[in-house]
Amino acid sequence: MCLLGIDLGGTTIKAGLVDIKGRLLVKGQVPTGAAEGAGAVLERIATLAGDLARGQGLAMQDIKGAGIGIPGSVEVEKGLVHLAPNLFWRDYPLRAELAARLNLPVAVDNDAHVAALGEMWQGAGQGFNSLLMVTIGTGIGSGLIIDGHIRRGVFGYGAEMGHVKMVREGPQCHCGGRGCLETLASATAMVRRFREYLAAGQSSRLQDGPDLGAREILTAAAAGDELATRVVDFAASYLGMALANAVLLVGPEAIIIGGGPAQAGEVILAPIRKYLAESLGAWQIKPLPVLAARLGNEAGIIGAARLALELLEHRESF
Amino acid sequence: MCLLGIDLGGTTIKAGLVDIKGRLLVKGQVPTGAAEGAGAVLERIATLAGDLARGQGLAMQDIKGAGIGIPGSVEVEKGLVHLAPNLFWRDYPLRAELAARLNLPVAVDNDAHVAALGEMWQGAGQGFNSLLMVTIGTGIGSGLIIDGHIRRGVFGYGAEMGHVKMVREGPQCHCGGRGCLETLASATAMVRRFREYLAAGQSSRLQDGPDLGAREILTAAAAGDELATRVVDFAASYLGMALANAVLLVGPEAIIIGGGPAQAGEVILAPIRKYLAESLGAWQIKPLPVLAARLGNEAGIIGAARLALELLEHRESF
Incomplete structure (x- = not known):
């Protein structure tokens, strides 16, 4: 079992697979291409996730959840990106869209929050x-x-x-x-x-x-x-x-x-x-x-995986 | 069952009996007399508490716990008053001394904290x-x-x-x-x-x-x-x-x-x-x-009673 952590920046999408102990198993990155629209960005995230899983000999079913940090303001409960100027997004329902695309539970938060979580967990x-x-x-x-x-x-x-x-x-x-x-x-x-x-x-x-x-x-x-x-x-x-x-x-x-x-x-x-x-x-x-900070660029990936883990734990407790 | 809330100031001791719903049943006050030393102050607190209880037709056994707010810095876990210039106290083990004098579990905190608790509870x-x-x-x-x-x-x-x-x-x-x-x-x-x-x-x-x-x-x-x-x-x-x-x-x-x-x-x-x-x-x-703020002078008494209630609830959960 592992988690997908995504650090979505205005220029680059970074993503990695992280185990439940917070170890980064593999990471990769692709250009964001924000100008092509949200659908294209999500498509690139899904492709990157698939490539990472295959490289580890994993099926997408082995990934139990995904977390994503974005540079902007997020309504966390709704998984809604309120405003992300670098991505040209406003009121974009990222959690719903990405969950549908990846067929995974998804947690969304601001990138500074995600980095703090990453540093707390592993940094x-x-x-x-x-x-x-x-x-x-x-x-x-x-x-x-x-x-x-x-x-x-x-x-x-x-x-x-x-x-x-x-x-x-x-x-x-x-x-x-x-x-x-x-x-x-x-x-x-x-x-x-x-x-x-x-x-x-x-x-x-x-x-x-x-x-x-x-x-x-x-x-x-x-x-x-x-x-x-x-x-x-x-x-x-x-x-x-x-x-x-x-x-x-x-x-x-x-x-x-x-x-x-x-x-x-x-x-x-x-x-x-x-x-x-x-x-x-x-x-x-x-x-x-x-x-x-100790994790550098990886804080966003590891913190996003932590977001996903907290989402899963929260679900289990109900 | 009720709680004793004490607002210990440099000039005046205010105290009251509060039920578990936060209702102030009775209150009273006496001069602090800080210059006579901590023992005398605690004696006056105990006398005031006894008078309040008697006035309500209660025995001290009906009071399940006491909280006290003081104007100074407190090590809450230890119930130790680190420094309270208006009382001339430094490193005074208030919780232990007052608990022995009243024969009750006692919680101690800074008066600004106690007032905030009081306003949250009833104000x-x-x-x-x-x-x-x-x-x-x-x-x-x-x-x-x-x-x-x-x-x-x-x-x-x-x-x-x-x-x-x-x-x-x-x-x-x-x-x-x-x-x-x-x-x-x-x-x-x-x-x-x-x-x-x-x-x-x-x-x-x-x-x-x-x-x-x-x-x-x-x-x-x-x-x-x-x-x-x-x-x-x-x-x-x-x-x-x-x-x-x-x-x-x-x-x-x-x-x-x-x-x-x-x-x-x-x-x-x-x-x-x-x-x-x-x-x-x-x-x-x-x-x-x-x-x-809505409770005025009573915030300190009601908040201190809340401190006592939290102490009792905390004990029960162990």
Whole structure:
């Protein structure tokens, strides 16, 4: 018996077969081709799943359920994708459609939630009963796990750490708000700030260019570049403050930092830890682990398989 | 069968007998006399409890358990009061001592947690499975309830909304941090700000004086005083922003505002709702109730009785 985990991105579909202990048996990927429409995307998912099963000498009947994480907002109970701009989907009944196509029970959730589940099951979050995972990328995604379960909250979309307001009259965010964390600390925000500093005449060994990304800034900071270090420090200071506020409210046992920048390691983790400790001050009465995500791209697959497993367990308990 | 609920304050001990449906049968109060030491305080609690029982024609054996809320930090599992400055207690084993004195099982928790439980059981929070209660007073206390239970978090002290950082280089807080919500929005902060405005030459119909408190400022604001209105608006703006951030993280079904200022009603609730909605922006996809606490002084007694009930239920399930 195994589970199908699907990480559906705007560019790539990643999928894998995972056993009930959370071991990834095989994985594969194909382009999403979102522009061809939802039917074509589901067809490619089904083909990829079939290929993976055959490669393992399995029939589709050996797969007991599927989970899928998508980049957008999901009504989990209904399995409805409310809005997924990268896929051009709005109010798309993904669970029903995919369940019919795969002939399997399907669970759907937001990709940041799925990644948090994956890290809890098999990654940096193993052994913790509650955790907050923050994923730094174009924006800032997050997943809050309390008592082993994703906290979805009254609005159903779960934790949206990227949009907590950090500065009252801060930068305009695409969500319509101002001073949202992701306007200050996402990979995009780091690049924008670095360019602003350069435009203001400040110097760096790192050159601007169309491919300049947070990765290059973090590498330069790790090599001692002063301007890059200031940019990273600025982002980390707001991440640390936002995490401290989250800790003062819900007190997760661990914090996990995911996304590309987290893979740069201590150059970003160390200042996040420093500002978190500074913001918590006397309220931190014991150490609080701040860990880099460990599963990388596989978190989405493994977490989606976990979603499927929880769906099956939930069904059995009725 | 009934429960004893005790609200132990620095000045007054309030206690009541509550039936298992949460109805307050009788209540009474005596001075705390904290300066005489913990033994004397416990003696007064026991005498008050005996008097209440006798007044109802009950024997102490009819009381099945006691709960007590205290103004300080508590290690709930151990029933240990870590620090309660108003009582001059540090590392005081309240549960063990009070259980021995009353000959009853005793549950201990922080008073903000107990008030949140009381409001959930019998007050403004009835019917909600999750809620965030914020109590505005000298400081800002808070209790977060998730899935019907107080969330105590990794550090055990639960939600500390009063100390989330709202302004990086904000006013110094007694906790050692800067820009904590309670430096911007507590009753104390409102009075301080009002006096600063007066000292800067701004005019108000409200006069300064040794007894000036948030109550007078709120009354003046309700009567249209411009300076008082600005002071209330400033506090509400940070309360609204902090609450929005909490909603984006854990999404409680309702928010309850307690403490003296909340009793002033719409003059403070309306701007809190306005700034909460403004901060949430597009993230608020349906109405979110922001309610005034309803139990007033009785929340501490009724919530403490609820603590006792949960303790008994927990014991029975083993």
